[in-house]
Amino acid sequence: MPDSIVQNAPEIAIEFDQVSKSFGQRTRKHLVLNEISFTIPRGLTTVIAGGSGQGKSVTLKLILGLLYPDSGRILVDGINVPSLNKRELLKLRTRFGVLFQGSALFDSLTVFENIALPLRERTGMSEDEIRARVLATLDQLDLTGHEEKFPAQLSGGMKKRVGLARALQLEPEIVLFDEPTTGLDPVMTREIYQLFDHMQKQLGYTAVIVSHDIPGVFDIADQIILLNKGEVDVFGDVNEIVHSEKPYIREFAEMTMGDLFARPEEEKCH
Amino acid sequence: MAETTILEEESSAFIRPFVFLGDQFLYIVTDLGRMGIFLFSSLVGIFRHPFRFRELIKQLNFIGAGSLTVIFFTALSSGMVLGLQGYYSLHKFGAEGMLGSAVSLTLIMELGPILTALMVTGRAGSAMCAEIGIMRISEQIDALECMAIDPFRYLISPKFLAVLISVPLLTAVFDVVGIFGGYLAGVGLMGVNSGSFLSGMQQSVTNHDIRLGVIKSFAFALLLVWICSGRGYFVQQIRGAGFGAESVSKVTTQAVVLSSISVLIFDYLLTAVLL
Numbered sequence: 001m002p003d004s005i006v007q008n009a010p011e012i013a014i015e016f017d018q019v020s021k022s023f024g025q026r027t028r029k030h031l032v033l034n035e036i037s038f039t040i041p042r043g044l045t046t047v048i049a050g051g052s053g054q055g056k057s058v059t060l061k062l063i064l065g066l067l068y069p070d071s072g073r074i075l076v077d078g079i080n081v082p083s084l085n086k087r088e089l090l091k092l093r094t095r096f097g098v099l100f101q102g103s104a105l106f107d108s109l110t111v112f113e114n115i116a117l118p119l120r121e122r123t124g125m126s127e128d129e130i131r132a133r134v135l136a137t138l139d140q141l142d143l144t145g146h147e148e149k150f151p152a153q154l155s156g157g158m159k160k161r162v163g164l165a166r167a168l169q170l171e172p173e174i175v176l177f178d179e180p181t182t183g184l185d186p187v188m189t190r191e192i193y194q195l196f197d198h199m200q201k202q203l204g205y206t207a208v209i210v211s212h213d214i215p216g217v218f219d220i221a222d223q224i225i226l227l228n229k230g231e232v233d234v235f236g237d238v239n240e241i242v243h244s245e246k247p248y249i250r251e252f253a254e255m256t257m258g259d260l261f262a263r264p265e266e267e268k269c270h
Numbered sequence: 271m272a273e274t275t276i277l278e279e280e281s282s283a284f285i286r287p288f289v290f291l292g293d294q295f296l297y298i299v300t301d302l303g304r305m306g307i308f309l310f311s312s313l314v315g316i317f318r319h320p321f322r323f324r325e326l327i328k329q330l331n332f333i334g335a336g337s338l339t340v341i342f343f344t345a346l347s348s349g350m351v352l353g354l355q356g357y358y359s360l361h362k363f364g365a366e367g368m369l370g371s372a373v374s375l376t377l378i379m380e381l382g383p384i385l386t387a388l389m390v391t392g393r394a395g396s397a398m399c400a401e402i403g404i405m406r407i408s409e410q411i412d413a414l415e416c417m418a419i420d421p422f423r424y425l426i427s428p429k430f431l432a433v434l435i436s437v438p439l440l441t442a443v444f445d446v447v448g449i450f451g452g453y454l455a456g457v458g459l460m461g462v463n464s465g466s467f468l469s470g471m472q473q474s475v476t477n478h479d480i481r482l483g484v485i486k487s488f489a490f491a492l493l494l495v496w497i498c499s500g501r502g503y504f505v506q507q508i509r510g511a512g513f514g515a516e517s518v519s520k521v522t523t524q525a526v527v528l529s530s531i532s533v534l535i536f537d538y539l540l541t542a543v544l545l
Contacts, residue, residue: 061412064415064416066412066415066416090415090418090420091418093415093416093417093418094418096416097416098412098413098416100409100412100413101409102408102409104408104409104410104412104413105410106405106410106413107404107408107410117417117419118417118419121417121419121424122417122418122419166417170417
């Protein structure tokens with residue numbers, strides 16, 4: 001990310017202002033987000049957590065303009081995403097990197113071609129420059145030697161790393177992660193989180209992670225947003241969730257963080 | 271999460287059928303609208319820079335060259351059947367000399383464009399629909415959009431162009447092989463005079479007939495690639511298709527059926543208008 005962008009940019013990268021979203025036909029509507037408002041700070045990692053069907057992935061798709069809200073504003077650096085036309089939306093998306101739940105790698109392309117795709121399509125770089133850049137990224141993410149493999153030949157963890165490599169090629173200002181550890185074993189999950197944390201601190205992008213992997217994902221969170229039944233609550237860290245007085249938050253914490261919740265008070269603080 | 275069921279809670283038994291009909295009507299209008307925008311975006315994507323020449327060659331190889339065998343055998347058998355049936359009918363009136371004319375006109379104006387379109391729909395259209403559908407449900411198309419890569423220019427338009435080039439050429443191959451099949455059956459098996467078969471064909475086939483066949487093959491190509499790729503692209507928005515792999519299989523079947531029926535209906539309409 002160029003330094004000038006960081007220096008001149010506001011502290012808030014993304015803002016949801018009274019956003020509602022429902023699905024289904026007029027005769028059978030399903031309200032997923034109910035006038036929710038929150039902000040995502042620049043250069044930090046924000047985790048959006050909640051149970052299944054609470055609108056976590058919908059939130060990401062709204063940020064990207066892949067879905068439109070029924071009402072409300074979604075501001076990225078002050079630009080209202082739903083008001084953009086197709087061309088402006090494509091331009092805005094060049095500032096995002098996205099790691100999808102299933103990695104969304106192109107089945108018919110090799111690992112190298114997958115990572116090179118955004119460079120070939122979106123930049124004027126020569127093939128030699130692209131090759132050098134992709135090989136450096138592969139080395140950085142411990143994927144050297146796998147460049148000629150197809151996605152079907154990779155393990156779940158490797159697919160995530162290839163997905164991350166592809167998402168980072170255009171040096172995005174904001175990287176969105178949609179359930180990045182789904183289908184991974186606990187050891188691989190921890191490794192992937194460490195990798196995310198390392199890359200975020202190294203490159204300084206704004207990370208937004210949608211996950212139901214609780215409390216594991218909270219280890220790398222600078223801010224936690226909890227979605228529950230269309231409502232939203234924002235917390236600084238996991239201790240704020242544990243000490244919340246709201247009944248549904250306490251219920252959520254007991255259900256998802258039973259071990260953490262049962263610890264003596266002094267241990268929770270560490 | 272609030273769930274409202276207007277149909278069940280608010281509608282009386284009298285209003286319910288109208289709500290259902292209105293709902294279906296809105297769905298059809300919405301579907302037609304998005305398919306119209308899809309067609310426009312796909313055609314515009316053909317002219318967008320940078321043009322994906324390698325992808326076009328790959329698609330031409332799959333859709334065009336890959337369909338040659340099935341087109342060859344379909345054309346040969348259709349032509350031979352036409353030759354035999356034509357001979358049987360014309361022989362009753364002592365008009366075997368008209369066999370060349372009957373076989374060639376039937377193939378050039380009707381059977382060539384129709385059977386080529388149906389064969390390409392079954393072979394390449396279904397594959398196209400399934401491929402795009404799988405890319406949609408596995409978020410690969412979303413990934414393209416998120417990388418600010420226009421999915422039409424990158425993915426759909428090369429298929430459109432390849433089908434628009436391949437189908438008329440395959441139709442030409444079908445016509446030639448079909449006429450050869452008719453010649454084999456009529457002249458080789460049934461003993462029709464070779465000279466009268468060929469001269470009958472030369473005298474009766476006009477530029478207008480060939481133009482009609484070419485127009486039909488272009489129209490059918492556009493129909494089949496539009497419906498097959500469009501259904502795959504909107505796999506998640508099609509009512510009653512279900513989810514995941516099931517939705518792709520159902521929508522692929524639906525796309526093949528819909529495009530085959532559309533080809534047959536448009537054949538009648540084009541013949542009525544252009545003949």
